[in-house]
Amino acid sequence: MIEEIVISSLILGGLYSLLSIGFSLISGVARIMNFAHGAFYLITAYLIYTLLPLGLGIAIIISLIIAIFLGLLIYRVLIGPLREKEARVALVTIALALIFQETIKLIYGPQIISIPILISGTTSIWGVIVTNQKLLALAVAIATVSFLWILIRRTKRGKAIQAVAQNMDVARLVGINIRSVLMTSMAISILLAGIAAVLFAPTWSVSPTEWTILFRAFPVIILGGIGSIKGSFVAAFILATVEKVVEFTFGGGNIVEIATFALMITVIFLRPQGLFGKSSR
Secondary structure, three states, rough: HHHHHHHHHHHHHHHHHHHHHHHHHHHHOOOOOOHHHHHHHHHHHHHHHHHHOOHHHHHHHHHHHHHHHHHHHOOOOOHHHHOOOOHHHHHHHHHHHHHHHHHHHHOOOOOOOOOOOOOEEEEEEEEEEEEEHHHHHHHHHHHHHHHHHHHHHHHHHHHHHHHHHHOOOHHHHOOOOOOHHHHHHHHHHHHHHHHHEEEEEEOOOOOOOOOHHHHHHHHHHHHHHHOOOOHHHHHHHHHHHHHHHHHHOOOOOHHHHHHHHHHHHEEEEEEOOOOOOOOOO
């Protein structure tokens, strides 16, 4: 039982890390709450499903490019002009997510779809049978997050992102192109959501309401600290472990959501900035 909890927690943590880090990145840099973030997971999955006749590899590449282009267009036209009005941005992005949901229902219907796995077969780990797709998803998720960490910490563009996240006004004064940094952060955020769809959508079914997967990851974002990439990564595996322990102990169902969101509320009261977030006056 312990082995199953550990393995399933790691795999679920990989999904949560990609979703929560993408959300935290754009939140920390642009200081907005992009509730349409989960919609790009949904859009990527449905684009892959649509473009499958071209071949899975080509479908994935084109889908990621279209998702990023669409996200940047939305940021430039709708989110960017409202960036300093946080409440309006939150409302607009929720509305966008619902528009995507209903548009997909209109085109594909309400039924569930599935997309092909990237790799077949299973592997036995500590006596637990795990599909190779899930192992691949975990490995790529960790590699992607590691690459992003190096990108932000070691490259000129990454240091510009850090500077804007720390103090946008000072970053502007030293000559950093704020718009370029915000667009780059948005593109990376969408790419992470798209990669999550490529890796994890084949292991679960996808429906038009799947954009709400963001809310499953929201306790991770709160626990790690909004805007903290390191916090989101660590919290992703903490929350995944909590979920799996509750699931294996009580049989899953709504009790899992009750436990995770109760933990989120507790964190908000006791440490509102999260594990690694910075407190603000």
